[in-house]
Every structure is written in C-alpha cells, then in structure tokens.
Amino acid sequence: MPRTSLQPAYLLHHRxxxxxxxxxxxxxxxxxxxxxxxxxxxRKKSRLQPLLQLYxxxxxxxxxRGPLYSxxxxxxxxxxxxxxxxxMMSGFYINELLVRLLHHEDAYPALYATxxxxxxxxxxxxxxxxLEWLLRQFELRLLHDLGYGLNLEYEVETGEPLQxxxxxxxxxxxxxxxxxxxxxxxxxxxxxxLGLASGELNESRxxxxxxxxxxxxxxxxxxxxxxxSRELIRxxx
Amino acid sequence: MALSPLIRRLIEDLRxxxxxxxxxxxxxxxxxxERDRNGARRLADTLLQSAEKxxxxxxxxxxxxxxxxxxxxxxxxxxxxxxxxxxxADVVALEQxxxxxxxxxxxxxxxxxLDGIGPNDIGLDLLAEQLKSDEVxxxxxxxxxxxxxxxxxxxxxxxxxxxxxxxSRIAFGxxxxxxxxxxxSETLSRALQGRQPF
Numbered sequence: 001m002p003r004t005s006l007q008p009a010y011l012l013h014h015r016x017x018x019x020x021x022x023x024x025x026x027x028x029x030x031x032x033x034x035x036x037x038x039x040x041x042x043r044k045k046s047r048l049q050p051l052l053q054l055y056x057x058x059x060x061x062x063x064x065r066g067p068l069y070s071x072x073x074x075x076x077x078x079x080x081x082x083x084x085x086x087x088m089m090s091g092f093y094i095n096e097l098l099v100r101l102l103h104h105e106d107a108y109p110a111l112y113a114t115x116x117x118x119x120x121x122x123x124x125x126x127x128x129x130x131l132e133w134l135l136r137q138f139e140l141r142l143l144h145d146l147g148y149g150l151n152l153e154y155e156v157e158t159g160e161p162l163q164x165x166x167x168x169x170x171x172x173x174x175x176x177x178x179x180x181x182x183x184x185x186x187x188x189x190x191x192x193x194l195g196l197a198s199g200e201l202n203e204s205r206x207x208x209x210x211x212x213x214x215x216x217x218x219x220x221x222x223x224x225x226x227x228x229s230r231e232l233i234r235x236x237x
Numbered sequence: 238m239a240l241s242p243l244i245r246r247l248i249e250d251l252r253x254x255x256x257x258x259x260x261x262x263x264x265x266x267x268x269x270x271e272r273d274r275n276g277a278r279r280l281a282d283t284l285l286q287s288a289e290k291x292x293x294x295x296x297x298x299x300x301x302x303x304x305x306x307x308x309x310x311x312x313x314x315x316x317x318x319x320x321x322x323x324x325x326a327d328v329v330a331l332e333q334x335x336x337x338x339x340x341x342x343x344x345x346x347x348x349x350x351l352d353g354i355g356p357n358d359i360g361l362d363l364l365a366e367q368l369k370s371d372e373v374x375x376x377x378x379x380x381x382x383x384x385x386x387x388x389x390x391x392x393x394x395x396x397x398x399x400x401x402x403x404x405s406r407i408a409f410g411x412x413x414x415x416x417x418x419x420x421x422s423e424t425l426s427r428a429l430q431g432r433q434p435f
Binding site: 012013015019050051053054055056076079080083084085088089091092093095096099228229231232235236 | 353
C-alpha cells in the first residue's frame with residue numbers, strides 16, 4: 001500500500017467516527033487537503049489525542065488508497081500556535097474556508113506557507129485592527145490559488161490602469177468597471193484594488209471596501225450556505 | 238448453527254452499545270436467554286422507561302427524569318458557584334473526585350463552528366438568563382483542554398464578564414503518576430506557565 005511519510009500538516013477539522021476513531025481533515029504542505037481516519041484516537045489512553053489539535057504544527061504519515069486514508073503516525077513539528085479570543089475564532093474562520101473551498105489532494109504550497117504564517121501572526125497576542133488585514137491577505141491568496149485571482153491592474157472595458165481616487169464597481173470573475181449610478185458589483189475606489197495588489201492597505205476606507213469585496217468574492221464560491229464561524233465572530237463582537 | 242430471526246435481531250440490537258462487537262453481542266444474548274430471563278425482562282423494562290422518561294434538567298441541562306436534577310434540588314449546595322462542563326459524564330467525574338459544593342451547567346457539547354454548533358445549541362442562552370436572574374458570583378470554566386473547549390471557555394468568559402461576574406478556568410498540568418519525559422510538549426509548557434509557589 002502506498003505510504004506517505006512524516007509530512008508537514010495542520011489539522012483543519014475532526015469529527016468522531018465509530019466508537020473510538022476520528023476522521024481528520026488535514027491541510028498538508030505537499031498534498032493539499034487530505035482526509036484520514038485516525039483509528040483508536042479517542043480511546044482513553046491514546047498517545048495521539050493530545051497531539052492532534054487544531055493550530056498545532058504536525059508531521060503525519062498516512063497510507064492506503066484515497067479518498068480516505070489511514071493515519072499511521074503523528075509527531076509534533078514545533079510549538080503549538082496558541083490563539084486566544086478573537087484570533088482563535090478567526091482561526092476557525094480560515095479553517096472553515098479551507099474545508100469548504102479546497103479540493104482534496106490538490107497541492108497549494110504557497111497557500112500552506114501563508115496559512116502557517118497567518119497562524120504565527122494570530123498567536124502574537126492582541127493584534128487589534130491588523131487582524132482584519134491579515135485575513136484579507138489570506139483570502140486574496142486563497143482566491144488566487146483557487147484560480148479566482150482578482151484583476152487588480154486595469155479597468156475591464158477600456159484597459160486603462162486603475163486610478164487611486166477613481167470609483168469603480170468590481171464584478172466577481174470579471175474585474176473593475178468605471179463607476180455608474182446603475183452599476184452592479186461591489187462599489188470601491190481604485191486605491192483599494194491597488195493596495196491589495198501591493199500588499200499595503202492602510203486607510204480605513206480601503207480596508208472596509210476590501211472586506212466587502214472579499215466577502216462578495218467568497219460568497220460566489222461558497223454558495224448559499226453561510227459560514228458558521230463568521231456568525232460566531234459576529235456574536236462575540 | 239443458523240439462529241432464529243428474533244435471536245439474530247437481539248444480537249444485532251445489542252451491538253448499538255459501545256464496545257460491543259458481534260461476538261460479545263452473541264455472548265450477551267445467550268447469557269440473557271439461557272441463564273437470566275428475569276434480568277432480561279428487567280433490562281428491557283428499564284431501557285424502555287429510560288428512553289421515554291429521561292430528559293434534561295431545566296436548570297443545568299444534565300440528564301435526569303425529573304424537572305430538576307438531584308444536584309440542582311439540593312439546598313445545601315452553593316448556588317452562587319456554577320461549574321460549566323461539556324457532558325453529564327464530566328459532572329459524574331467531578332462529583333466523584335472533588336469536594337466541589339456548587340452547581341453545574343452542562344453544555345452537552347462544545348462550540349464547533351465547522352459543524353454548525355453555535356452558542357444556542359450548547360444552551361448559552363439559558364445560561365445567560367440564569368446568570369442575569371440568579372445570584373451567581375463565580376463561573377468555573379471546566380470545558381475540555383482542546384481548542385474547541387478553549388474557544389467555548391473563551392466565549393463564555395466574555396459573556397460572563399459582560400454581566401460583571403467573575404470567571405475562572407480550571408488548571409492544566411501533568412497527570413499524577415506520569416513522567417515528564419513522556420508528557421507532550423504543550424501540556425508541559427502549560428504546566429510551567431501555570432506553576433504555583435511551593
């Protein structure tokens with residue numbers, strides 16, 4: 001049986017399976033999202049249970065044939081990212097996005113690196129308003145790697161470069177159109193899109209617009225089912 | 238040997254119990270049929286009554302067949318202290334081991350956004366109501382030391398704090414009789430962080 005040996009991975013979600021086992025959704029560096037059965041992990045004396053926690057860097061081995069593999073071995077791969085409060089809830093949010101949007105066994109190495117970096121940043125205590133901006137950058141990377149990257153350079157119809165103070169409408173899967181009274185899509189300023197492209201978005205207006213934009217982009221991929229973690233964060237605020 | 242349909246059904250049904258496979262289910266079935274028919278009748282009767290009558294305590298949500306459970310009814314218990322746990326089994330564990338004399342609140346689970354389990358699914362609306370109306374001055378957060386348990390504790394802590402009530406979290410550390418060498422690093426680091434003057 002094919003076996004994969006000690007791969008860097010994070011646990012995204014787990015659910016009980018039979019009496020003492022769990023089904024784990026993993027995010028791995030080389031294989032993307034992988035589902036494995038961890039046999040006997042919910043037994044009282046399971047050595048793996050304290051290891052298999054969310055936000056904990058792991059090295060995992062699994063074998064068998066997909067789509068559901070068997071977990072063989074688990075080791076810790078560094079200290080756990082200890083997320084607290086709103087950062088912990090944000091962690092649930094990004095995990096929910098990944099479980100909902102990633103296909104099994106498509107590799108997303110750059111997204112994995114971004115995920116790991118984000119966990120490190122989230123574990124640095126109270127990061128205040130930076131939190132939202134970190135989430136936006138993660139969402140941007142996620143959309144890009146899923147093949148829904150944003151057009152952050154030109155107006156769609158004319159091909160003219162975006163201007164910071166010009167107003168636009170952004171339509172998912174198409175791009176920015178010059179603003180019109182009757183226009184559809186997310187209304188925003190050029191500065192927001194240029195800031196997303198350069199990775200620097202400091203104005204509160206732009207950050208607010210970026211949030212609306214990302215929400216709309218993700219909604220078109222997520223469909224009608226709402227994100228539960230977003231609702232939980234709203235209740236906590 | 239071919240078993241009759243009813244015996245087969247009995248064996249099949251016994252397998253809904255945890256830890257019972259086909260072989261143990263068959264042993265149980267023959268034990269009841271060959272040696273303990275009265276026990277079988279009693280068991281059947283108790284199972285039926287339990288399934289029909291046992292619900293949740295209206296105050297702490299633990300399993301019981303009366304409106305209030307025995308702990309909530311007990312006048313000698315300190316009603317200013319509420320210990321929040323995930324399951325009825327946690328109540329039993331705490332009752333057996335500790336000298337705790339307050340009340341409990343049983344969530345019957347923990348927050349799990351990815352499974353769609355939110356605050357109201359674990360009875361936090363009921364808890365908030367009780368905290369507003371009763372004279373509670375401390376809430377002890379005894380959810381499990383998992384990320385989900387931690388998130389649940391956090392959520393309740395925020396809620397409790399807004400109501401001006403103290404909350405505390407149970408301590409984490411190295412299990413008695415174990416060895417540091419074999420303790421996982423996260424438990425050890427929490428144990429160090431939570432060290433106390435000797």
